[in-house]
Amino acid sequence: MIEEIKARLPGDGLIEVPFPQKGYHYALETGADKLPDLAALFDEKRFYLECLLCTDYGEYLELVYFFNKHLAPSRVKVTLKLDPAHPVAPSISAVYGSASWYEREIHEFYGVLFSGHPNMAYLFLHSGIDHYPLRKDRVPVPPEDLARLDSFNPCEQEDSFFINLGPQHPSTHGVLRVVLKMDGEYIEQAEPVLGYLHRMHEKMAENRTYQQFLPNTGRMDYLGAMSFNLGHVLAVERLCSIPVPERAQSVRIIATELNRISSHLLWLGAYLADLGALTPFLYVFDDREQILDVLEGVTGSRLTYCYFRFGGLYNDVDDPFIEGTKAFVKRMWSRFSLYEKLVTGNVIFRNRTRGIGTITQEQARKFGVAGPVLRSAGIASDMRKEEPYSGYDALDFTVPVGGRGDALDTYVVRLTEMENSLRIIEQALARLPGGPYMAEKVPKKLKPPPGDLYHVVETPRGELGIYIVSDESDRPLRMKWRVPSFSNLMVFPELSRGTLLADAVAILGSLDLVIPEIDR
């Protein structure tokens, strides 16, 4: 398949690249005129657009596209150089739905104009901003672009009216605002408005050293903070070739899986609260408290962890942690029957979620959907299995898949994932090796070699991609976080068209969004 792509491309543009150092398999440099054909070619070969980002190198802007294939990983990095004074590129949002929002984001942060894009309004930033934030120099926004960016103004029409879902939610979604165009109780169009929690993480990454950025990773996704921590640490270790001792790897697995269980539990409680059942919310918080106690004993924080360091852990695990984890695992196995009876067997719950928000595999591919939502559509893609990291390849666990892609399937997939996590924790605890928990001779001032790296981990919400460009200083030149909630939210306008308002809330809940990681 990759041979076919090579054959269709002119010359020898496709270069093979060492995967362990770079995180992608092939690199290709292209020009603006050839990009739409390339995108169509990748679409034909059933690739999905993993990420689209832009880097400011000073003399030029570089657009980077990552294409990958589910279940047959062959990541291709396509680059496009742009002139910083007049950056224009063709839009591929007609081919890949996911490109639409990525291009909007790049437009408002870098000023790159995408020709052929249907709607270039502000996605993240507010209208008072007068420069392109992620450019290295302060480049002001020209007035014609300002008019284009500020063009989102829903106005009333005959027979339909606009309603805002948010940004203040009576549920736990966080600050997401969705503008719904309603016809009675039915939704004609849904347009999410983001950026209410834009905390400038990517700009901070360029201003902070790699160590100083560690606390930020926990705040990006506060429910799955361990996995974000893990992603950052693994990416930098891979970039600087720092070996990690086995004990640290096992403990990292245990901590991340505990975090995954607590994140899924909170999702369960919040989803049911959205649907109106307020009691399971309290039961899941009760279970979570046990996990939080165990993790607090060893990390010091309850929610936004910063436990991993480059080369190992912050401090070693002790007996209370191991005993506590064992007790928690034992208790959690018995709780599943409670959730089965209370929730899965509940006829009202099943009626509310069966057949709601069905995602087809084609939609999942076009929008780059990730995580349990992807698995519920039938694609058994889990980054812990496809690109194993930190010792996951030695463990034995399955990837749960749903049949239909509706909300009930995402629920069942997440419940099964919790059971899998318990099994993983049991295995990791059984084979916890002795030895050091921190690598020796990790330099205090980390100066990675120049180059770029794309690293992927599996967070509770899906695949997280971290792209680091290093220019040999102790701060990254560019750090891009490809977050799963962003691509999951992209499919929401498609799914909610023509549904009832109550269904839209059910669909939104089943996507398991955490807004700070979308807004970064």
Add this chain to the structure above:
Amino acid sequence: MLDLARANSLWPVTFGLACCAIEMMAAAMARFDLDRFGAGVFRASPRQADLMIVTGTVTKKMAPVLTTLYEQMPSPKWVIAMGNCAISGGPFVFEGQYNLVEGVDLLIPVDVYVPGCPPRPEALLEGFLKLEEKITGSRRFPRVESVW
């Protein structure tokens, strides 16, 4: 007497912005029950609430929404700023920052500040008790002095 009634029946409006919101929810849950003090009913509509707990970072895009909600609440109303972000911008203040309101007290008057990133649910409970003390003038439980 009216103050006593108000202090014992503070109804918060659900205004969770970021990470601190999860700790606020944890404070309302079974382990650190907030309903004991009468503050259990989180009203969704600001018109029926009298306490706003600002949990999380306030960005410039969110600021007008926050002030609108505050003005929709009927007086008497109180505000608790929970977490470092609401107090003074938190860990997101850096030179060249373009989207942060450094502290919610730049927008609305705040009664109690609860520091932490995120503060423990017990800290939020202490903030509640402090607010009750501010309203009524006397404290419900005696203040715990440091033991170490």
Add this chain to the structure above:
Amino acid sequence: MPAMVNALLEWASSDAGKMIAGLVGVLAFVVVNALLLTWAERKIAGHMQRRIGPKEVGPFGLIQPIADALKLLGKEILTPARADKPLYYLAPTLIFVPVLVSFIVIPFDATLQVTDINVGILVILAFSSISILSILMAGWGSENKYSLIGAIRSIAQNIAYEIPLLLSLLPVIMLANSFSLKEIVEKQEGLWFVVVQPVAFVIYFIAAVAETNRTPFDLPEAESELVAGYHTEYSGMRFALFFLAEYTNMFIVSAIATTFFLGGYQGPVLPGILWFLLKSYALVFVIIWLRWTYPRVRFDQLLNVAWKGLIPLAFLNLLVTGGLLKL
């Protein structure tokens, strides 16, 4: 002085006096009931959720509802600028009319009934439709899209569930051969009607929960979707009136269920009124229990349950009862 007292007593024992005394008693009962139910709801919810609920405010949190009420009284009264003033002001007061009228005909005991109208149940059913009107007024007058959607949902829901409500009460009326509530209770001397008409009891209960807008049928005030539904824009005492009406409604439907199916105030040993209150509050407890257990039913599923499920079933029940009575 004694002449005035005598005159007062004479007037009090007349019909008009009894009526006034009854009304005052009913009002007092409504207030006490609402206070009790707010406390009970939070306590029961707390215990079901493995926590305690209000505890600090007085022993066992019993003074909590009084604190809530005082606080709500002391709130600033806001009116949205664009609200339709007459509708907006009238809605909370109008929602009380059906409640009070229903209380007039409910027999608390053999002698404790404000007045026994011989078409008692028709009075209750007719006036309960007015509550829908007040919800619509609240929703429309608030000039708020969420309120309007909540009000519209509520109207459809209430219209749909009025019919099974009526149809499930008809077999009992046929069995007792009267519309008067007192006579219906008297007819259950040896055998409660729930034994003869279990299907009607279940249908009535479901329809009643839907009429009072409680979970699983609380779409009009669906918190996670519509902020707070039709009473979004109400604050302070006006909001308290909506709350009060909801809890009183809960008691009334339970009281009607008790009267029609569970024998009213009949029972050995204890005085009748105690039995009546016991049975009614047991049903109220079940309603509160349902709220904290089940998620919300979706709107079209709600209407489906009513039109395709409950109404045919109620009709069938009615036909069977009529047929059996004739034989």
